[in-house]
Amino acid sequence: MMIGTTDLTGIDTEIDLVLRRLIAVNSETDTAGEKDCEAFLTSYLSDIPYFQENRELFGSYAVEEDPLHRAVCWALIKGRxxxxxxxxxxxxVVGIEDFKNLREFAFQPDALAEALESIKEELNPEARADxxxxxxxxxxGSADMKAGGAIQLALLKRYSEIKELEGNILLLSLPDEEKLSAGMRAAVDLLDELKEKHGLHYVYGFNSEPHQRRIDGRGLISEGSVGKILSxxxxxxxxxxVGKVFEGFNPVHLLSEIVAETELxxxxxxxxNGEAAPPPTWLNLRDRKENYDVSMPLSAGGCISILTLDSDPRNVLKLLRSSAEKSFETVIDRMNSSYTEFCRRTGRTTEKLPWKSLVMTYAELLDEAEEHGGENFRKAYTDERKSIEKRIKEGELDFIEGTFLLTEFVFHFISDLSPRVVLGFVPPYYPNVSNFLLKDLTQSQVMVADRIREFSLENFSVEYEKESYYTGISDLSYLSLKDSRGVQSELKRDMPLYGDAYSIPLEKIEALSMPCVNIGPWGKDFHKLTERVYKPDLYIQTPALLDHAIRFILEQEK
Structure with missing residues (x-):
């Protein structure tokens, strides 16, 4: 079959040309530069003869209500x-703050290499040697992930030249992966629409994020992607x-204990299966005081990032609640111990402090406010939420600050002033996905990763490990799902801003569910000054491995 004889001669030159042009576009997340990259991609696709003859098979798909008016660039090659x-x-791509006085070279690979040469003694030994x-x-962006994009674009161009292609190839080039994955969430709707319009049956998804090597000389293939919950x-x-500390309860004290209990x-x-999700870490933490005075803060808050392999939001909230309850009791015991010692030294009568542990979910807090505030609360809450969502869409607030503001608003309708902990979720939410979680896969779908490994060993003498989860977080999270209704219910309950400002087409994802693999070039130091991609992988090995996998699955699933 023609797809089995894809000619990759000279594809290294094409990849290099496309990649350098892609890198030259400063497309930092949440900036107008993403639109500039979209313009480049549209121009690149429109120059391919196949799409000049089939203009209805490529285009831009707008991210709905996006303040930057970003879009998914897509292209479909139709075969049999x-x-x-x-x-x-x-x-x-992520920002370039760490480039400091080399910022002007961040998007010029050759000029950057020369500039780094002048400061190479400041680099770590591995970067210096590389x-x-x-x-x-x-x-x-050389590694994360314009290299993978360039490989896919160059292969797409080759496939467009095949006269009798077995199967179809759909490319999605996405904005906003580094922040909220607005591009991939919009692409789910696009996938659904293209499926209906062109009668497509999605048999496999390929991402080309860079991989990091755990063992020298051995590559890495991922058959899924880790989930992420921001609580x-x-x-x-x-x-x-502050002169009457035992009359108050400092929320910073309790929050600090929760951090110590949960961090890592x-x-x-x-x-x-021998794999573990990296342990959690806190990404945001502060008291909620706006100005200095000599009172304790009334509230404090923070966000912890929790990566998952098979846990859902309900499981995570249960674990977090248990940790918060333990931390609350620890703090109360510590305060009582301190107060007892203070009273002993000052000759006062000792009595227990009045504090009791109280930990609840955001949904439980809402129920309490509604019980006390009734219709007045419901109307005021709806208005406040709409106001916060508007400010988020206009870029005045982010989701973290908006979530805390809305939570603090709810407290206006709570009559019980006792200290408490409230738990919930903040966007974005990434479901965990892995092929072994999918049922009814065909034998060929199960074999894709192993075929890639065999092909690499036979043709390049390079061994590849196989893992069930890519732990770098990726858009693969939106290619399959289980229990969409259960996840949707939990997000609606305990993610305060889930709905108009942020949503995920969960039921569509579950309906479209397809197996996937991440196969990308070897890269190092993602998001750092010395970000780089390995040229032999970029130009030769990864294109051949990805092409082989595509040929294999389309030939087997025809």
Missing amino acids: GASTVVLIHHYD LSSGDYLFGR FVSVRGFLSH SPLFSDWI
């Missing part, structure tokens, strides 16, 4: 039958003057 592979990559070797291409913890204290805690790490 309904079987379709989906190639995804993102075109946004720079001297000439085997790596440096620059922001918020809001602690309400009890005000007092293995209790939150899912363990499956």
